[in-house]
Amino acid sequence: MFGGASNLAADVDKAFIFIFGVSFILIIGITAFMIWTVVKFNRKKGIPAQQFTHNNTAEIIWTVIPTIIVLVMFWYGWKGFKTMRTVPDDAMEVTVISYMWSWDFDYGDGKISKELVLPINKPVKLNLVSQDVNHSFFIPAFRVKEDVVPGYDNWLWFEATEKGTFDIFCAEYCGLLHSGMLATARVVEDAEYTQWLASVESVKDKPSPEGEAIAKANSCLGCHSLDGSKLVGPSFKGLYGSKKIVIEDGKEVEIEVDDTYLKTSITDPNAQVVKGFNKGLMQSYSGVISDEDIDKIVDYLRTVN
Amino acid sequence: MSDHEEHVIDRESGTMGMWLFLFTELFLFGGLFLVYAVFRYMHPAEFHEAGLELDTFVGTLNTVVLLISSMTVAMSITAVQKKNNALALGLLAITTILALVFMVNKYFEWTHKFHLVIYPGSPVLENMERGELLFYGLYFIMTGLHALHVIIGLIVLFFAGYGIMKGTVTSERTLLLENAGLYWHLVDLIWIFLFPLMYLIT
Amino acid sequence: MTQSEKYTHVSYREHQGKYKGIMAWLTTTDHKRIGLMYLFGIAVFFCVAAVLGLLMRIEKIAPGETIMDAATYNGIFTLHGVIMIFIVVIPGIAAVFGNFCLPIMIGAKDVMFPKLNLLSWYIYVIGAILGVLSQFMGDGPPDTGWTFYVPYSAEANSNVVIALTAAFVLGFSSILTGLNFIVTIHRMRAPGMTFFKMPLFPWSLYATAWIQVLATPIVGITLLMVIAERTLHIGFFDPALGGDPLLYQHLFWIYSHPAVYVMILPAMGVVSEIFPTFSQKPVFGYTAIAISSLAIAVVGYFVWGHHMYTSGISYYSRWFFSFLTFIVAVPSAIKVFNWISTMYGGSIELRTPLLYAISFIFLFLIGGFTGLTLGALATNVHVHDTTFVVAHFHYIIFGGMGFAFFAAMHYWFPKMYGRMYNEKVANLAWGFLFVGFNVLYFPLFIIGLQGMPRRYFDYLPKFQTGHVISTIGAFILITGLIIMIANLIRGVRKGAYASANPWKGVTLEWQIESPPTLLNFDKVPEIKHPPYLFKKETEA
């Protein structure tokens, strides 16, 4: 009813239609009954109220029938759900790495993509990994959703049955840019998929500076872009050596970005807050990242231009 | 009751209210016991390991101390009912002393842990196995919360004793003292559960 | 309208005790005054949180930033949720109308522990103030949502500890009220009033009180653990400290699911009073309604997992929780059918309270049936954490409990103040509220089904139509609310005097003066009949 594009959609929609159908009938019926009684038994008609107090047959009827109805609803819900938890053996696996506030799709062999590209009509199992807090992987068009919980091996599977591009949302609140944690899933023909996969550069091939890996692992790049755009925090691009106005103890001070400044920005971010950004968003990483690693990040930041 | 004519809380209602309150306290600790059960189920060996670290002797001593104090409270209620206020006060004093002994033991036990650099967030603890870390977390919060209850219990007992002296607690009106006693038994009871779970775990 | 002379007795509002003026209220142990004090507290906080709701709606009139940034939005929905749940609806009907009516309806002079009752109010106020302060103190507004999910709540750099403490303190107040009611109901019923001669509102309060006493401590300790986690770095739930994040969700919902029945049961009690009175007919299936309250209270304890279907709990737990979720719908069904049968064959007068009660059923049905959609496994996966859920609980909390609160407000208004509101204006306000309500929340079902997640500051353009309609609804709704509140305030000050029994009710509160005297009853009533016996009056 709302454009299902996976093998799971039909059963889910059947459950929706059944529950909504029954609900609709009962809501209309009961409401109509209430309106009818108000008109029919209105006091203006001057008919004294009857004084009956109960009727056991009626009680039994309206206990048993709803029980049956809800059990059928339960059954529909369960039926659609059972498929969701039974993965075919030949499903291909992709690891979804989530962190504040972005998704990475790891196809193995160091091939990491920002977009989820999938072959049509092939079962896929997504393994959900969180690097920080809870997230939830949600593709409305496929009727799939599963939380990404740190420390848990959650997963979901489906088989895309329609070509096209579909929205991916994060459905579990995860902080400031929860609503910006979006991605897309692109479903393509098998051949196109193979071609695409081959074209994804493996991070193994290009030895990325260690500092970058550390920065990624600590999800710095969720808040700091590398291309000059403003996210939660200032961009890393061209940061080193630039002049900045920072607020220190309520006063504006002009500084030049050097090693010490970078280091204190990481260990004590709230001491000097860049003008135009909010205090308290970035937490101190002292104790979280070791001093050597912080040095490596600083080395790396020097190279981002 | 400032506005109304005398509104007396009869004994049965007072006791019933107290029992309901004790239920909520049990559920409060119940939540912690639940967490304990889950974590222990997940990390049985490490819990065992960490439990061995605790000083069983101090634990046992404290158990005995609390059990005796529970008894002296009960005896003081009987004493009041028999109109022997002096004895009742004496027994309450003994209870207080026993409670203080308990707290002093606890103090040494905790400071000893601190010497070993075992406290929440300490470097030694951070490097331990996950299960041991969880065990110590629970150890500190559960015994800490219990110790807090000991202190609250002491305050309540103090008011009951004050009532005996002022004459508001008499052989006919023992409700305050009885409820204080009930609370003290609760403190005792919780320790009875804590003790084997923390100190005797095998 | 029942016009009559000003009453001549000294009512509880005029009674002079040791203190005068405002101090007389702040030191009172009279259950009726305490009830009114809760009413003021709740009304003020409701307005605060409602304005926050409106701000969210205005923000969402267009994608992107319109009137506030993301951090503010996140803080606002958290505060909105915390106030509405912990400060407004959980105390809600039980604290206001429970305090006011419970002793009267069971023929008592007061609750069993009047001083404790006053203490609960103070604890409530402290908790409420803390909750609001958390927004303005220290490191910025807490932004975790009212559910405080770990690890985010253990790591976020905002004022979470104060918000947690506020919720903890409020829980304490709720426990004490519950405890007080249980003992009162057990020990203070008038001679002859057996449990099954007790009216249904006290019955619902009884079931509610048990949930409060038995479930609140669990959330209390859970919140304490999060506090310990944040301040002392003791690991319970945060995986970074060795803990287990799902354990938190279990503990949180073990309380918070039963808590939704704390909200709705008293509301059900209210409409169980209103239908008989305005139909002049005994309530249909008294026993069934009373027992189903208890059934809801009991089964409600075992369905918490339906908030966690997608969190990674085992297949069998999901199955089990879904099954029980459906079972808990049956007692609600029983109640609905009994209420509508109460009207059948009656002599119905469509006054404002009944209007609200009927719309309560309508909105509760929509909320309840969408609850079933959420309870079914396959459908929940799709709509979990979307605006569909937001619409579900606004329908059932605001449409259900909120409209029942308004119903109770209009029903017992003459009893509380001895005056009447203007009924035409009251019905007009109802019209705005009812229309505005549906325009506000119904679109959220639709965009939820299309995949609009909740707690989203920003959204994709394709969802805009729904959001715009919804925002328009919010403005219609406010209009209604403002008319209603103004009308009630005018009623308190200038309304026509009401008689002791303007609706021809038969429960005990209608047998005494309006407003009641300090001691409620001149002499302790003796109960010989079951409640809701209208016969004598209609025959006479």
Ligand code: HEA
């Ligand atoms: C007053 C509060 C209240 C009440 C009474 C309910 C009642 C119900 N709720 Fe709701 N719920 C909330 C408040 C409430 N809820 C809140 C606040 C949340 C969100 C929390 C958050 O995440 O922030 C929530 C979320 C929520 C979820 C989780 C959604 C998610 O996040 O994925 C679920 C899932 O099962 C659910 C189900 C139900 C069900 C089955 C009922 C049932 O009790 C409803 C029963 C009623 C009826 C069914 C209608 C009347 C019946 C008839 C007329 C008879 C005929 C019936 C049949 C034939 C079946 N609710």
Ligand code: HEA
């Ligand atoms: C009793 C419960 C209750 C009530 C009554 C309301 C009432 C409203 N809520 Fe509610 N809401 C919750 C409980 C409630 N809410 C909860 C628990 C959440 C979840 C939070 C979370 O995710 O953690 C939530 C979340 C929530 C969201 C979702 C946020 C998100 O997920 O992004 C939205 C968005 O539209 C919203 C809007 C509203 C609106 C517009 C109202 C309106 O109905 C309000 C109507 C009233 C007015 C608009 C103002 C009236 C004003 C006066 C009477 C006084 C006049 C004063 C002046 C003029 C100054 N609420």
Ligand code: CUA
């Ligand atoms: Cu990630 Cu929300």
Ligand SMILES: [Cu+2]
């Ligand atoms: Cu629930």
